[in-house]
Amino acid sequence: EAQVTQNPRYLITVTGKKLTVTCSQNMNHEYMSWYRQDPGLGLRQIYYSMNVEVTDKGDVPEGYKVSRKEKRNFPLILESPSPNQTSLYFCASRGGGASEQYFGPGTRLTVT
Amino acid sequence: GQNIDQPTEMTATEGAIVQINCTYQTSGFNGLFWYQQHAGEAPTFLSYNVLDGLEEKGRFSSFLSRSKGYSYLLLKELQMKDSASYLCAVRIGNAGKSTFGDGTTLTVKP
Numbered sequence: 495e496a497q498v499t500q501n502p503r504y505l506i507t508v509t510g511k512k513l514t515v516t517c518s519q520n521m522n523h524e525y526m527s528w529y530r531q532d533p534g535l536g537l538r539q540i541y542y543s544m545n546v547e548v549t550d551k552g553d554v555p556e557g558y559k560v561s562r563k564e565k566r567n568f569p570l571i572l573e574s575p576s577p578n579q580t581s582l583y584f585c586a587s588r589g590g591g592a593s594e595q596y597f598g599p600g601t602r603l604t605v606t
Numbered sequence: 607g608q609n610i611d612q613p614t615e616m617t618a619t620e621g622a623i624v625q626i627n628c629t630y631q632t633s634g635f636n637g638l639f640w641y642q643q644h645a646g647e648a649p650t651f652l653s654y655n656v657l658d659g660l661e662e663k664g665r666f667s668s669f670l671s672r673s674k675g676y677s678y679l680l681l682k683e684l685q686m687k688d689s690a691s692y693l694c695a696v697r698i699g700n701a702g703k704s705t706f707g708d709g710t711t712l713t714v715k716p
Contacts, residue, residue, distance in 0.1 A: 525702045526702075534614075534708060535708060536693060536706045536707055536709045537693065537706040538706070539705070539706075542701070542704075543702065544700075544701050550703070553608075553705065584649070592654060592656060594639060595639075595704070597650070599647075599648055600647075
């Protein structure tokens with residue numbers, strides 16, 4: 495089954511404790527992105543990648559890092575999480591051309 | 607910068623037609639997408655426009671005018687299950703950048 499998976503789905507952590515949210519897709523897609531979604535603010539792009547070793551900042555990259563060492567994986571790293579990073583996070587992937595994005599199920603992160 | 611506007615909330619009656627508008631001001635426009643998102647779930651793709659005109663897909667249609675920076679999503683024969691948030695998104699350039707509007711929450715009433 496074609497899908498985007500994220501882990502963990504839910505995470506409660508404390509300020510300053512490094513964490514990684516994994517994202518993997520099995521569709522051989524070139525493009526991958528991370529978004530956060532907060533009430534009333536829609537989806538905001540954090541980082542995106544157009545292929546292995548090619549990443550770029552989205553609209554809200556502060557406090558986040560990403561890597562794209564393999565085509566299928568695109569982990570999101572929070573080196574020192576803060577409460578303002580409490581949010582719902584979505585990973586997405588798409589193929590080239592006019593293709594649409596496929597979203598993972600989301601990761602609900604709470605930083606206390 | 608990039609700016610996308612859509613109404614926050616709309617209400618419609620089951621069986622009716624509703625139009626959700628989206629206006630955008632962006633540089634590097636490379637297509638406009640509509641997604642549906644039910645509460646607590648991931649967005650799912652509805653439609654795509656890159657050229658001016660109407661794209662029809664079953665009960666859903668989407669229209670684009672690039673010169674006006676305007677799109678709309680038309681939902682016909684509304685069903686209760688159409689109650690959801692509808693997200694307008696613009697693709698910028700070819701490197702993977704996308705900007706989303708804040709979404710329109712549609713409530714379908716019996």
